Amino acid sequence: MSNVDLSAKIPNNVDLNADKRLQRALEEWQPKFVDWWRSMGPEGFQTHDVYLRTAVNVGREGWANFGYVKMPDYRWGIFLEEPEQDRKVGFGDHLGKPAWQQVPGEYRNMLRRIIVTQADTEPASVEQQRLLGQTCPSVYDLRNLFQVNVEEGRHLWAMVYLLQTYFGRDGREEAEDLLRRRSGNADNPRILGTFNEPIKDWLSFFMFTTFTDRDGKFQLLALSQSGFDPLARTCRFMLTEEAHHMFVGETGVGRALQRTAETMNKVGTDPAILRAHHVIDLPTIQKYLNHWYTSSLDLFGGERSSNAADFFASGMKGRYNEEKQDDHVALAGEYDLSVRGADGRMHVEKVPLRNAMNEVLRDGYVGDCEFVCQRWNRVLEKAGRAERLELPSRRFRRAQGIYADGCYDPTGNPISSEEFEARKAAWLPSKEDLAYVQSLMHPVTEAGKIASWISPPAKGIDDHPFEWEYVRPPHA
Numbered sequence: 001m002s003n004v005d006l007s008a009k010i011p012n013n014v015d016l017n018a019d020k021r022l023q024r025a026l027e028e029w030q031p032k033f034v035d036w037w038r039s040m041g042p043e044g045f046q047t048h049d050v051y052l053r054t055a056v057n058v059g060r061e062g063w064a065n066f067g068y069v070k071m072p073d074y075r076w077g078i079f080l081e082e083p084e085q086d087r088k089v090g091f092g093d094h095l096g097k098p099a100w101q102q103v104p105g106e107y108r109n110m111l112r113r114i115i116v117t118q119a120d121t122e123p124a125s126v127e128q129q130r131l132l133g134q135t136c137p138s139v140y141d142l143r144n145l146f147q148v149n150v151e152e153g154r155h156l157w158a159m160v161y162l163l164q165t166y167f168g169r170d171g172r173e174e175a176e177d178l179l180r181r182r183s184g185n186a187d188n189p190r191i192l193g194t195f196n197e198p199i200k201d202w203l204s205f206f207m208f209t210t211f212t213d214r215d216g217k218f219q220l221l222a223l224s225q226s227g228f229d230p231l232a233r234t235c236r237f238m239l240t241e242e243a244h245h246m247f248v249g250e251t252g253v254g255r256a257l258q259r260t261a262e263t264m265n266k267v268g269t270d271p272a273i274l275r276a277h278h279v280i281d282l283p284t285i286q287k288y289l290n291h292w293y294t295s296s297l298d299l300f301g302g303e304r305s306s307n308a309a310d311f312f313a314s315g316m317k318g319r320y321n322e323e324k325q326d327d328h329v330a331l332a333g334e335y336d337l338s339v340r341g342a343d344g345r346m347h348v349e350k351v352p353l354r355n356a357m358n359e360v361l362r363d364g365y366v367g368d369c370e371f372v373c374q375r376w377n378r379v380l381e382k383a384g385r386a387e388r389l390e391l392p393s394r395r396f397r398r399a400q401g402i403y404a405d406g407c408y409d410p411t412g413n414p415i416s417s418e419e420f421e422a423r424k425a426a427w428l429p430s431k432e433d434l435a436y437v438q439s440l441m442h443p444v445t446e447a448g449k450i451a452s453w454i455s456p457p458a459k460g461i462d463d464h465p466f467e468w469e470y471v472r473p474p475h476a
């Protein structure tokens with residue numbers, strides 16, 4: 001079942017050779033994908049040699065190769081985790097029945113929507129990040145950006161494989177549309193809000209890969225539970241790649257903090273003085289955190305959601321930690337949701353558990369983000385600083401869900417919209433903050449050198465030192 005064919009036009013462990021129709025459909029889509037990559041992928045680096053890892057297997061050990069490759073020649077493959085013998089549906093109305101190997105007819109539309117929504121985020125992020133290479137803080141960071149980009153490309157392949165294999169003509173059309181939508185385009189945008197926001201500087205990139213890729217992690221964890229077995233196996237493998245994206249984000253912010261802390265130790269905390277030393281003052285880092293964290297919270301959907309209940313009931317999308325739950329049917333439980341009452345105060349409202357599944361997933365995400373914040377604060381602590389970063393309340397600056405109607409401060413207290421407007425500049429990046437961070441974005445492309453605002457990493461990639469030439473310009 002899982003013999004890996006690396007010599008095939010499309011490397012895979014799904015025995016693509018045995019299904020000629022599918023193979024043809026994917027081979028027809030491949031040049032369109034490469035065209036999209038050339039026009040919407042990293043601009044200015046398509047002929048560079050980049051030291052990238054490529055997925056070649058799904059085993060725990062040695063699943064990837066490292067080597068120099070020109071990005072349009074990257075071997076985007078299709079890899080599913082090994083099947084589990086006699087796997088059963090693990091939750092919902094079909095608990096204990098055999099997992100589906102084909103799409104159950106009654107859930108076809110639902111499943112298609114779930115897959116397309118996940119799929120759309122993958123090319124979207126590549127589009128959002130396509131100009132960043134031109135302002136990289138180091139060659140090491142440049143390589144990491146491209147690693148994230150090619151793997152998001154592979155995630156698109158993973159989802160397109162599902163669409164083309166299991167959804168016939170509809171699936172083929174969806175696969176085409178995934179290459180047609182464009183991040184931030186007014187007429188044909190990407191599906192989810194955060195994926196239409198431009199990422200113009202590297203602090204945004206590191207926040208995005210920390211917080212938005214981490215939303216991806218939780219969505220993939222929930223889909224890894226799916227009773228539709230091919231989806232579960234696809235998502236399980238994607239998670240191994242996702243871990244690196246979050247590493248890039250978390251260590252990127254951590255290294256910016258390191259540089260800022262060292263500079264504060266020398267010149268004090270006055271933002272104007274810190275800016276004169278070309279580092280990013282802590283309040284600005286906090287504001288970026290506030291922006292990208294809250295934007296990513298929106299991706300989990302409504303707090304009360306009949307869609308979420310249907311996804312769970314059908315066995316299509318579980319909880320991120322379903323195996324640790326006692327009750328896999330979740331018909332009995334309730335969720336305590338904080339709701340703003342007519343009196344303007346917060347009250348607890350009981351929501352049937354299945355309808356609160358988005359919020360359950362968001363809880364897991366918030367907890368994970370709290371650990372990230374603690375690790376960032378350890379960087380400050382180790383540098384001898386007393387300042388700390390903080391996650392804002394999940395009610396702050398929401399554009400989706402029940403908290404989007406009112407205004408809240410970062411600790412979650414209800415406030416008036418006038419107060420929000422008046423204090424916004426202290427909480428979220430102002431035009432000046434954005435312009436300042438942008439002013440730091442000069443490309444540093446000599447191996448071993450690094451921009452003023454960020455520290456070098458503790459170590460390089462694949463046992464190579466930081467000074468290694470991870471990206472090489474084309475030979476003249």
Ligand SMILES: [Fe+2]
Nearest residue numbers: 122152155216
């Ligand atoms: Fe992804």
Ligand SMILES: [Fe+2]
Nearest residue numbers: 213216242245
């Ligand atoms: Fe990712």
